Amino acid sequence: MLKNILDSRYNYQPGLSIDCVIFGFCDNQLKVLLIKTAYSDKWGLPGGFVSVDEDLDLSANSVLYKRTGLEGIFLRQFATFGAVKRNMGHFNETIFDMLSTPLEDRDWYLQRFITVGYYALVDFLRAVPQPKNDEEIVEWIDHNAVPDLILDHRNILDKALETLRMELNLMPVGYNLLPDKFTIPELQKLYEAILGRKLDRRNFLRKITSIGILTKLDEKKSNVAHKAPNLYSFDQDKYNEVVRNGLHQGW
C-alpha cells in the first residue's frame, strides 16, 4: 500500500501529512495504536497524506481507515507539528530503491512535511484494527511500554496525552468506554489510566458525584466476594449538558 501512496503523489497536498494518536481503554489499561511498516524497524503512529480534494478534518478518518481499517472514530485535531528537520532521513535512497520510487518523484518525499495531529479515545474491544495489507503490523501497545518511535512521533504522542489529560478538567470522560452499568472504582480506574497515577478514593467519589452526571442504580455488582459496590450509569442528558457547557460552570 505504501507503494500505492508513493505512486500517486500528485493526488496529495505537498509537504503535509496527518498522524493519528488512538488511545484505547479496556480492562483498566490505556493503550496506543501503533503501526510498523516493512521499511522501518521502528513503530510509528498511523498516518498518511492528505488528498488534494478532501477537507483536512475529513481526511484524518480516511488516513486512519486506509492504514488500520478502523472506521467511525471521532478524531479531534490537537496540534500541528512542523520543525524544519522533522522528517529528515525518514525516506532515503535505499527505501526509494526498495519501493521502486521513480527518480523524479523522490524530492517530493524529501521536503519538510508538516503534520497535523488528531487523537481519539476509544474502547479498544470495539475498535479492532484490520491492517489493509500484509506488509504492515498494527497493534495496541500499552502506553507505558511504547518503544522508540519514528520521526517526532514520541513528541506527538506526548502532546496528545497532555491534551487528553487537560480535557479531564474540562469535560467528563467515560461514556462509550465503560459498560452501561459500572462501579465508581471502575470509573476511577479509567481516570487513573489516563492520568497515569493513583487517585484518592474519597476525593474522587466526592468530585465525580458533584458533577451530577451519575445515576445510582438499585443494583450491586455481582460476582464480588463481599461488600459488593453499587452500580451506576451515566445520566445521558446531564452528561451531554456538561460536555456542552464544560465541567466548571465557568465564570
Next chain:
Amino acid sequence: MLKNILDSRYNYQPGLSIDCVIFGFCDNQLKVLLIKTAYSDKWGLPGGFVSVDEDLDLSANSVLYKRTGLEGIFLRQFATFGAVKRNMGHFNETIFDMLSTPLEDRDWYLQRFITVGYYALVDFLRAVPQPKNDEEIVEWIDHNAVPDLILDHRNILDKALETLRMELNLMPVGYNLLPDKFTIPELQKLYEAILGRKLDRRNFLRKITSIGILTKLDEKKSNVAHKAPNLYSFDQDKYNEVVRNGLHQGW
C-alpha cells in the same frame, strides 16, 4: 511587500500559511488586530507563508512581524484549517496582473492553502503596529464590530475566541494586561470583555479570590468619588503556579 512574497515562492512551504489572531485589551475593551491589503476591499487576519528553513512555531512570529511590525508576542497555536475550497478565488488573474506575477508561478497561489492559526492576548497600548509598507493598513478593531473578513478568517477568529474563553476555565488571565495595581471591578471587566457578557459581581469576587492569586493591598483607588475600591496585585509566584498546574486542582 506582497510582491516580494510572490517573487520568492520557492522559499516557502507549498500550500501552507499562518494566520495570527491578536486580541488586544485596553480600557475595558477587547479588540482584534486586522489588516487590509491593496488588492482586497475586505479586512483579514495578519498572516503569511512559512519559510522552508524555519520551524513552524517560530515562523508565526516572523509572519506577524513582517506584516505588522509587532515583536515579542507569545503566540499559541490553536487549530489548523484546511477546507478544500478555503482559498478558492482569493488570488485571481486580475490580482496576478496587478502584481505582475510570472505566469509560471500562478498555479502555486491557486492550490489549496492549509493555514495554521495562532493567537495571543496582549495589552494593545504596548503593542503598537507599524505597517511594514504603505500598501497595507493595520488596525485594532473592536471585536464586536469586526466587518466581513476575507477567506475563512471569520471562522478562524471565532475559533480563537472560543479557545481563549475555554482558557479562562483552565488558567488565570490578567497579568501583563492590567496595571500593577488594579481593582476587582477592573479585573472583572477583563473577564467580561473576553466572555462577551456581564458577570455577577459577588460570584466573580468569590471565585477570583478563591484561586489565591490576588494580594489585597493596603491602598484604595484614588480619584474615585466615594467608596473607593481596594487595590490588588497579582501574587506572581502563586499566579505562575496556577498557570502551571491549572485552575482546578484537577483530579
